[in-house]
Amino acid sequence: MTLAEILQSLFPQGHRLNLANGLVYGCATRATGGSIQVIGVTNGVALGVDDAVTLSHHVLDVVARREREPIVVLVDSSSQRMSKRDELLGLNEFLAHLAKCLIYADSCGHPTVGVLYGNTAAGAFLATALAARTLAALPGAHPEVMDLPSIARVTKLPMEVLELKAKSNPVFAPGLENLAQTGAVHEIWDPAIPLAGQLESAIAAQAAHNGDIRDQLGLQRRGRLKAADISARVYQLATEAL
Amino acid sequence: MEHMTYHYAVDKRATGTRLLAIVGVVASGNLEVLVERVLADKDCEVVVNTAVSGFGDVWEAVVGDFIERTSAGGLRMSINDGGARPDMVSLRLAQAVASIAEDA
C-alpha cells in the first residue's frame, strides 16, 4: 500500500495532515466520531533533531487539549540521522523527548498506536514505533535494529554464517517476522480489510490492559524466552525486600 | 566453546565463613571466577567455560598447580574465560580464594 492508500483506508472520513520534509502530523476524522491525531516519519527519512522536535511539539499540543484523542504514529523511516551536528546538539535528548511525550500521552489516556508500513531502524525505531503502546505493522514493513551486513562487519562474521544462524533464532536478524516473534510488533494488519476498523480494534484492545506486554508476547511467541521471567523475578525480589 | 571440570581431593579447607565471592570480568585477556563454598571440606572443584579451544592441558596444569599450593577445600570455582593467559588465571583464582576466605 502507498502512504496515500494507507491514509485513505485508516481515515476514510478524511484527514487534515501536514506532509512535508518526510514528516507527517495533524488530525483526521475518526469513523466513530471525533478526531484521531497523527504524527509520523515518511519516505524512509532519517530522524534527526529537527524532525524529532517537530513531532514532539505536535504531541504536546495534542495532550494540552486534554481530549484524550488516540494518537497514531505512522512509521517509514531509516535510522536516527547519523551526523556530527545531530550528536553535537544532543540527539539522544531529542529522541528520548519524543518517546517521553508519547509515553506521557498514553499515561494521560491517549491510546497510542504505531503503524509501521515501511522501514525503521535503531534510534528512530525506539523514538517512534517502539514508544507507542501498541505497534501494528503492514505486511512488507521492514523493521530492524541494524542491517545484516553491518552486524556482520561489527561481529566479524561472514554474512552466510549470520544468515544461517538467523534461520534458527529470531533474536538478532532484521525483519517483520522476527520483530513480531520477539514481541516488538503486536499485530500484523490485513491490507485487504479496511484499516480503520483494525485501528479501532487495536485502540479497544489497548484499553483492556494497562501495561507493557511485549515481553509476555515474546514469551508466548517463543521469540524471547527469558526476558519476561527474568524481569518478573527481579520485580518479585525487589518488592519483597521491604 | 569448551567446558572442563576438575575434581580434587584436598587436605585443607578454605578458611573463613563467607559462602560466595566473585572476581574478574569476562573480557579479552581476562576472566571471571565465581567461588562458592558448597562442597565437603576435603573436596574442591574447578569448572571452566572457555571460548578458546585446545588448551585443556594448559588449564589442567595451571589449575592443578594452584590447587596444590592453596587451601581450597570446600570450594567450587566456576570460571568464564575471555581468553586469559595462565598468569592471569592464577591471579584470579588466588583473588577468588582470598575473597571467600574471610568471615561473612
Added chain:
Amino acid sequence: MNPISQNDGHAQPAGAAVTWYESSARQRIDGLLDTGSFNEFLGPEQRETSPHLAMFDLPEQFDDGMIVGRGQLDGKPVFVAAQEGRFMGGAFGEVHGAKLTGLLRASRETRSIPVLILFDTGGVRLQEANAGELAIAEIMRAVYQARLAGVPVIGLIGGRAGCFGGGGLIAACCSALAVSEQGRIGVSGPEVIETNRGIEEFDSRDRALIWRTMGGKHRWLSGGADRFVDDSIEHFRAAALDLLGTHSSTGLEVLQAEQSRLERRIERFGKCEDALDIWRSMGVATPSALPELDYSSFMALGDPIRETRDDAS
C-alpha cells in the same frame, strides 16, 4: 548476601582516590553505597546467563554484565543497577536488559525507593539485537513511568564504554544525570558515523573531536547532564546524594518546558559546526582551552553560563 569483591586486578596505588573510570561495576557499587549494604537480586550464583552468546562462540558472564539490587546511600534505601562496560561493551542483551526492566517496574510499584543507574554501554548487543532493542524500549517506558509515579531515577555516566545508542536514550529519560569528563553520551558512536557518512563527517580517531562533541564537559555545558563530577567514586556518590535531594518531577508543564528548551537549543546552536562554536556562543572567551581546564577551573567557568534542564531543578 554480598559477594562483591573489591579487588579484580586493577591495582590502585595505595592512598589514591579510586577512579570511577577504572573501576568495575561491582567496585563502583561497593564504593558508591554504604559499606556492606548491597543486596543483589539474581546474582551471579544464579547463573542467569545469555542464552544467545553460545551460538556465536562467545563467553558468557554469570550476571550477563548487569548487576541489580538494593542498598543504602547515607542510610536511605536505593535501588541500583550497574553495567559492566568491559563485558561485551556493556551492551544490552535479553537477560541484561530484563534485570533493569524488572527493577524499574518494581520501583514504580514501591514508589518510595529511588533508582540509580550506573551506565556503561555501547547500546544494543548485536548478537541479540532484537531482544536488546526491545529491552531498551521497555526500560525507557519503565523509567518514565516510574518518574510519573514520583520515583527519582538518577543516571551516573563515566565509564569506558560511555553511554551510547539506546543507552543514550534511556539516560535522557532519567530525572537527572551526573557525568564526568571521561563520560561520553550519544546515539551514534564515532565509528558508526564515520562508516556511514565518511571521515569528513566524523573522524573517529580524533579523540579531541569525540570529547568535544559527546564528552562530559560538553554535555554538562549544553544541558545534556545536570552535574559534572570529577572521576572518582567519592564524587559520584556526592553527586548522587545531591541529585536525590533535589525535587524532580515531570508532567505536561515540564515536558513543555523541555520542548521550548530543545527548540531554543536548535535556534541558538543549530548552525554551529563544532562544539568550539557553541561554547564561544555561550560566552567562553577561549573555547579551545576548555578541554584542558582542570576540574575546578572548568566548573568556575561553566557554572554561570551552562544550560540547565528544567525537570531536574
